[in-house]
Each structure stands twice: as C-alpha cells, then as structure tokens.
Amino acid sequence: MKALCWNGIKDLRVETVPDPTILNPRDAIVKVTMSSVCGSDLHLYNGFVPTMREGDIIGHEFMGEIVETGKDVQKLKKGDRVVIVSVIGCGECHYCNSGTWSLCDNSNPHAIMQEKVYNYSTAGIFGYSHLFGGYAGSHAQYIRVPFADNGAFVIPEDIPDEKAVFLSDALPTGYMAAEMGNIKPGDVVAVWGAGGVGQMAMQTAYLMGADKVIAIDRFDYRLQAAAKYSGAEALDYEKTDILEALKEATGGRGPDVCIDAVGMEARSTGIEQYYDKTKQVLRMESDRPAVLRQAIMACRKGGTISVVGVYAGLIDKFPMGVLMNKGLSMRGGQMHGQRYVPILMNLVQEGRLDPSFLLTHPMPLEAGPDAYAMFNDKADSCMRAVFMPNM
C-alpha cells in the first residue's frame, strides 16, 4: 500500500510499504477514507518530539471502513463506517475504567522507554513517535487499529465524512480543553491558538456556558474563522498587547479560563522569541512556553489554565510565583477521546457543533509532503489538509 513516511526533519515521502495485518486478537484493519493533518504532527515534522525513526508512518486523525477484525473484536464488523480516536486505550485498566483513556497502562508497547523520561508510561498514540508506542499512523491506505472495540466508533448515517473525521482528534481535544477549564455561566474564556483544536475549544466553551470567548492568534484567516464559525472575539498577538486587551475585554478582571491550544512551538514577539528559540535549538530547553507564560499572567485571580497544546519535555522561566500567588489551577493532558466521542456525535447530529469548516484542503496522499509544508507555513488559508488515500 501507499503510506506517508517520516524520514527526518521536514522530510516526508510517499512510499510503498507492506499492508498491515492483524497482530493481536483485539485488532481491526481499517481502510482509510480520510486522514487529517494535525498540529501535533508539526512537532514531529519540525523535530521536537524525540524517538521518531526514519520510515515511520505518521497521521492519527482519521476515519475509514472496517475490512478485517481480530478474533476478540465483538462490536465491530466488516463494512462498518468508523471514526477512530487518535489515542489507544485497552478499556480494562484503572485509567481507562475511570475515563482517562490517554493514561492507559496497557496500550504502549514502549512503556519502558517512556518510564525513563516521564517516570510512568502513558497510552500509545497512532503515528506519534516511539515514545508513544511507535504505532504506524493513518496517512496510509490501511491501518491496524488495536483495541478496536474501544477506539473505533460506528458513525451514524446522518454525519457526513467531513464532519466525522474531526471526531477523531480536534473535536474531543477542544471539548476536553473546555471541560478542564471547568467553565461556569458568565465566564470569559480566552483561547490561544485558532487552529483546529482552538476552534473546537471555542465552540464547546459556549456549549458549556461561557458568556464570551476570545481567540488569540496572528493569522488573519484563522481569526476570521474564529469569529465567523466559533463566535469568538479575535485578538492578533502581533498587533495587540494581549495582557492589556484581555483586561479591557473583561472589565479589568481577566479571563476566568485560559486555554493553551498552541503548545511547545509557540511564537512570541521580541526578545522572548530569541531567548526560547535559541535555547530550544541548542536543546537547553525542549519546549517554547510563550503561550503558557502569557496565559498565566493574563488569567484572573483564582482562574484556571487548561493545557491541550502539546509539550514534550522541559520549559524554562515558568512564572510559578504568579501561578501560586494568584491561586490558579492548571490542568493538561492528551485527550480521552473514547469518553467524548459519544457525547460529541450527539452534538454534531443536533447541529450544535460543526467542525466541517476545518476541512479546507482535501488532497490525495501523494500530495503529503506539499500539504505539510503548506500547513506548517499556514499558507493558502489552510486550516487542515485531509488526505483521501483510497481515492
């Protein structure tokens, strides 16, 4: 089959590789109909997540059709149209049982490797480095889905592909970002990053009772989408003093909930950008925490910081004194999609959520390298490029 493989920093190639096979009794094989790029892939693309190997197939936000099931798969059958959660969960461990699927004890074949870095291991993720299991990703014609009964959800007929595919990752991640913010009626929610994840956080924040959502980014087309589709007020961090503008927008109180939907490749302005970029390139700091610092400063006293933007390792100049003295709460995590997909399917069916505007660039798999270059540069008003590997 054809697959998009990582071969080094900014070096992706479409290659012919063997078809996947069932390796474990709870596996299923899915014929991929749509597979989206995601901001998390950019951390691999730009070389900020360690333990990638040349030849690894990337991609983790996808849907398709079941073509084969292992002997212990019970709920799914050949021909089912399914969307698959990016994070893999066994469904039997304490973490899966308590709904925290991305903390699964039993889905990461490289648990020992992760324990050396994080002291405990977390769940495996499709196409997302060997630290997270080394699973082959979805930018391919076929993919093997472990613990398929938990991770693959049959899509109701009235949800079309261009909505369903984002139930795999962007939607549950945005939803979890808002949920971790513990939003109460009347709250003002500020969201850094108006990519797919940020947009979904904005939409779900309203569903959870937010009075006002503020989007922060520097790309005009993304800020416009935030205003048009997600009902947000938009702030350009290159043209505005964000701390000042957030006070102005909240009667001087500051946002109640601050969501980081940017992560470790955050850009900042002025000297801070040079400081973090230099340290990151020299590997003295693995992640650039500009958004995290700003969110902590901006947040109202006693407010909540919710982190879904991905960090991999260490950061520097973390304003701990501000967090502590202002009495802030901070939460983060990879999303627990298996818990959210059923809720989100309902909301999409009812028309209360619509992620389809994220699909700006449907593309053949052969265009993979160009699609990533475009998505990385935020060129051609790209929100998300979505591959159709079997078209």
Next chain:
Amino acid sequence: MAIIYPDMYKNTGKDHTRMPKKSTYINVKTTERILSVAGGAFLLYSGLRSVGRNPVTAISKAVGGFALIARGVSGHCPVYEQIGTDGAKSEAVNIKQYFTVNKPRAEVYQFWRKLENLPLFMRHLESVEQKDEKYSHWKAKFSKNTPALSWNAAIVKERENEFIGWSSVEGSTINNAGKVEFRDAPGGRGTEVQVVFSYNMGGGGLGSGVAKLFTPLVENIIREDVRNFKQYIEAGEVPTIAGQPSGRD
C-alpha cells in the same frame, strides 16, 4: 545460591549495602573499560554525524557516547551503581518491580501460580513445565544470537494469595531466584504486585563470555516480561508493533 534470595524476606528496603557511596569507585573491569571507550566513541561519532538530520536521537546518542567514555576512562559506571551491580566483583543482577493489577487478588495469584501460563506473555520464555507441586522445568531464549537456556526451579516458599518464592536448583546455567507478593490495593483498586528477581549468569559482567552481551539486555527483557503479566491479565493481550508496516521494510 550465592545471591540475595534469603534476604528478600527481610524487606530491608535496600538490596545492596556493599557499594561504597563515592561515585569515583572503580566498578568496571579493564577489558570492559576499553570496550566502553570504543563503544562510546562510536555512539558519539554517529550521534554527532546525524545532528542535522535528527537532532533529538543524535543528541541522545552523543550523550550515551559521553557516558560510556566516561565509564571507560574513570572505571566507574553509573548504570551499574543504579542497578546495584558491581561488575568488577559480583555478577548478580537484582530487579524489583511494582505494579497494580485491576483484578481481585485471588485471580491474580492463581494466574501467576499456574506457571505454565507465564510463556503466554513473557515473550522470552519458551516454555515452563510443571513437574509436580514443587519442581518445574524452564526454557528461555533471550535473543537470536544467544543459545537457548534451560534450568530447573523449585518453589521454595509460598502462601496462597499472598506470595510465591522460587529458586533455580543447584547446577543451573542461569542461577536465579525470586519472589512475587500480592496485596490488596486500597479502595478496591485491585491487587498490588511486587516482584523481586535476582539472577546470575555465571562468569563476569559486561566484559566476558555470553554475559557480555547479556547483562543490560536481560534486565530490560525481564522488566518487560514482568510488565507483560499485567497487560495480559488486564487487557487479554500484550501490545505490540512487531510486524507492522513501515518505510524501513
């Protein structure tokens, strides 16, 4: 058995008291020191060579290279110190592992006690044959390039639903002994399992014979095999990516 087995019941909290705390102490043998410097130089070289291409693995290789060189030059190995082995004097390796299984204690105990189950998920065990209540015959293969090993073991101490202790019998190629304990986790969180395992290849640490290829490798293998127990009994399978496609095929 020259190794720590009897002490394991004392629960001293510390396996090794014989290592001096000073970290310049020489615990690496001469041949091994030469191997370390050579291996370190290679890692450093290949690490630095690929910096442009893949900085992250490159840097970790380079760091590994530095560590090996340091070990060779100084005669001190921080890794040996960590696992409590003194490569210059004794070859016993001790492994301790703790995990919680989301299942009732009796079930977890029974599953382990049926030793024939172990090769289902301990990938490096070829078979375990229970001869009678006490004695069993074990076969293992740790890597493609090393010969298969077999030994006889005896259950030396056990209490139902609480612990099982075993030891290889006199004259085994791989001397080993261990104990696994089962306790109720608080708040209905299943069963806490603690495994203590100690083995001795006979004939030197990293620097000599088969064991040269073995010591660090085997420790990881055993740790993974023990983890597989939890994965298998909870999830019904051990996660794997062996056999999946990639651009390397």
